[in-house]
Each structure stands twice: as C-alpha cells, then as structure tokens.
Amino acid sequence: MSFTIAHTIDDALTALAAGARPIAGGTDLVVGARHGKAPLPADLVAIDRLTELQAVTRTATGVSIGALVSHHTIETHPLLTTVYAGLADGSALVGSPSTRHIGTLGGNIMNGSPAMDTGATLQVLGAEVELRSLRGSRRVPISQLWAGPGRTTAAPDELCVAIHLPAPEGQSNSAYIRLEYRRAMEIAVVGAGASVTLSNDGTIAAMAVALTAVAPVILSVTGLDDLIGRPVIEAAAAAGLLASAQATPISDVRASNHYRRHTVGVMARRSVEAAARRAGGETIAIPVNRAIGIGAAS
Numbered sequence: 443m444s445f446t447i448a449h450t451i452d453d454a455l456t457a458l459a460a461g462a463r464p465i466a467g468g469t470d471l472v473v474g475a476r477h478g479k480a481p482l483p484a485d486l487v488a489i490d491r492l493t494e495l496q497a498v499t500r501t502a503t504g505v506s507i508g509a510l511v512s513h514h515t516i517e518t519h520p521l522l523t524t525v526y527a528g529l530a531d532g533s534a535l536v537g538s539p540s541t542r543h544i545g546t547l548g549g550n551i552m553n554g555s556p557a558m559d560t561g562a563t564l565q566v567l568g569a570e571v572e573l574r575s576l577r578g579s580r581r582v583p584i585s586q587l588w589a590g591p592g593r594t595t596a597a598p599d600e601l602c603v604a605i606h607l608p609a610p611e612g613q614s615n616s617a618y619i620r621l622e623y624r625r626a627m628e629i630a631v632v633g634a635g636a637s638v639t640l641s642n643d644g645t646i647a648a649m650a651v652a653l654t655a656v657a658p659v660i661l662s663v664t665g666l667d668d669l670i671g672r673p674v675i676e677a678a679a680a681a682g683l684l685a686s687a688q689a690t691p692i693s694d695v696r697a698s699n700h701y702r703r704h705t706v707g708v709m710a711r712r713s714v715e716a717a718a719r720r721a722g723g724e725t726i727a728i729p730v731n732r733a734i735g736i737g738a739a740s
C-alpha cells in the first residue's frame with residue numbers, strides 16, 4: 443500500500459507505470475470507497491498539485507481544458523460559459539459548491555459513469571481527450587473513451603492531461619439539461635446535451651444530441667442529419683422522439699425504464715431548443731436547468 447504525491451507530470455506517470463491509480467479531487471474515488479462501492483486502490487498517486495493541468499487555454503483550433511480544471515472554474519469561466527455553455531451547464535449541476543471546487547473535469551470523464559454531467563456535452567462538441575504515459579501521448583475522440591459503466595479504454599498507466607474542444611463554427615452553441623428531483627446533490631435521472639448551428643434563415647444547419655444515464659455509456663443520438671434545414675421547434679421535437687426511441691435505460695429505485703425513456707426525449711427536445719436560442723444570440727443563465735425552472739424553487 444502506498445500514497446505518493448506527484449510534483450511533476452513525470453512523477454505521476456512513473457507512479458502510474460508502477461501500478462498506482464491517480465487521485466485528483468477524490469470526490470468519486472474516496473466517497474465511493476466510504477460508501478462501500480469499491481475499496482480504495484492499494485497504491486495511489488495524488489495529482490492535484492500538478493499546476494500544468496489546471497489551466498483553460500485558447501488554442502489555434504479551440505480550447506484546451508486541463509484535466510484538473512474544477513467544475514467551479516468551468517461554471518464561472520468567461521469563455522466556457524459563453525462559447526461552450528453546455529459544458530458549463532453540466533459542471534454547474536455537479537453536487538454542491540464544495541464538490542464543484544474539488545471535483546475535476548478529468549475525474550468526471552475518467553470515472554466513466556454514464557450519469558456524468560459533462561459527458562453528453564463533450565460528446566456533442568466533438569471533444570478529444572489527451573492521454574499521456576511514459577510510452578508517449580495520444581488523443582482519443584471522447585466517444586471512444588468509455589467502454590462501459592465505470593470503465594474507459596485508457597490503459598492503466600495513462601494519465602488524462604487535457605480535454606480539447608474545437609472552436610464552434612458559425613452561429614453555434616450548446617446546452618445541457620438533466621431531469622432532477624431536487625436542486626442539489628442529485629445524480630442525473632436522465633440528461634441530454636445538444637449542440638446546434640443555425641443557418642442565416644434560423645433553420646438548423648447542424649445538430650448533435652447525446653444522452654446521459656440511459657445506456658451503459660453516454661449515447662449519441664443518430665438520424666439527426668435528416669433534420670438539417672428544418673425549423674428549430676420541429677427539429678427539436680423530432681430529436682426528442684429519436685432520443686426516446688434510441689435510449690436503452692434501466693429501471694432502478696430512482697425511475698423506471700419507461701419513465702426514463704419518455705423523459706430523456708423531453709430533455710433532448712429542451713436542450714436542442716436552449717442550444718438554438720443561445721446560438722441565435724440569446725443569453726440563458728448557467729445552468730439552463732434553473733433558467734427554465736427544472737428543480738424545486740429556491
């Protein structure tokens with residue numbers, strides 16, 4: 443059993459190569475162990491002091507978000523809350539203020555829960571995940587990162603160092619909406635992220651929708667190309683029907699599969715509508731959930 447504190451990325455990569463698991467904020471790893479979900483790994487390397495992984499940086503092709511960037515930074519960052527608003531919607535819904543200050547984007551995606559609140563938007567935005575090990579570095583489309591609940595395709599010695607998002611084209615924006623029974627400390631019953639690009643006449647020029655908590659991994663909705671050129675309201679309704687038809691949810695103590703299948707369609711329709719309003723220049727407060735009245739009144 444060992445606990446190492448990494449002061450450089452190389453320290454972390456060396457520890458991972460020797461079999462240690464990374465711990466960033468610990469809000470999944472430690473809290474899960476305390477609740478008996480899985481025991482803490484025998485060997486841990488703390489990566490939270492790696493300042494190189496804590497920056498949000500504009501790049502020639504878009505933006506790079508360091509793996510250790512917190513949900514709080516994302517929900518308040520001037521670039522992310524405007525240009526990549528759907529990602530900020532998701533981060534703003536995570537747990538409580540303390541969870542959002544400690545929990546990281548890298549931890550959220552590498553934990554691999556199909557109920558994670560950032561995954562759907564990252565998928566519709568075409569995010570790439572940068573993984574690094576002592577063997578080198580590679581970028582993986584985020585749609586290829588998740589292998590099942592709690593499992594990723596990353597090798598055990600690979601550290602997620604950054605998430606890269608392309609610059610949106612034309613009149614584009616995104617939104618993420620989740621169904622929740624209360625305003626905080628809630629895991630998504632279902633959720634949907636959408637990205638929309640508008641034509642000059644206000645119809646749909648491009649659209650992507652991905653779903654949370656209705657399949658073993660974040661699920662991309664297919665068949666949306668047929669909706670290009672349609673008015674937003676019509677396309678949003680059709681996307682909602684496709685989402686319900688393609689979802690394969692489970693029943694558990696929080697909702698039946700029938701309820702999840704229906705409500706994910708509603709969330710998909712609303713997320714397309716909200717993304718289109720933002721793409722058209724309207725400001726909708728982060729998170730959209732509160733702005734459109736989902737969740738109990740404050």
Ligand SMILES: Cc1cc2nc3c(=O)[nH]c(=O)nc-3n(C[C@H](O)[C@H](O)[C@H](O)COP(=O)(O)OP(=O)(O)OC[C@H]3O[C@@H](n4cnc5c(N)ncnc54)[C@H](O)[C@@H]3O)c2cc1C
Nearest residue numbers: 466467468469470471536537545546548549550558559602
């Ligand atoms: C009270 C509470 C409420 C929560 N509510 C929500 C919610 O509403 N929505 C939501 O999506 N999540 C929620 N979570 C889950 C959690 O807060 C998030 O998933 C958070 O982003 C995890 O980040 P972390 O840095 O704490 O990850 P950690 O717990 O440190 O790590 C999680 C997993 O990822 C791995 N890992 C971490 N960083 C890296 C890296 N850079 N490279 C490779 N592997 C890595 C770890 O080994 C571990 O397996 C909640 C948690 C708590 C405790």
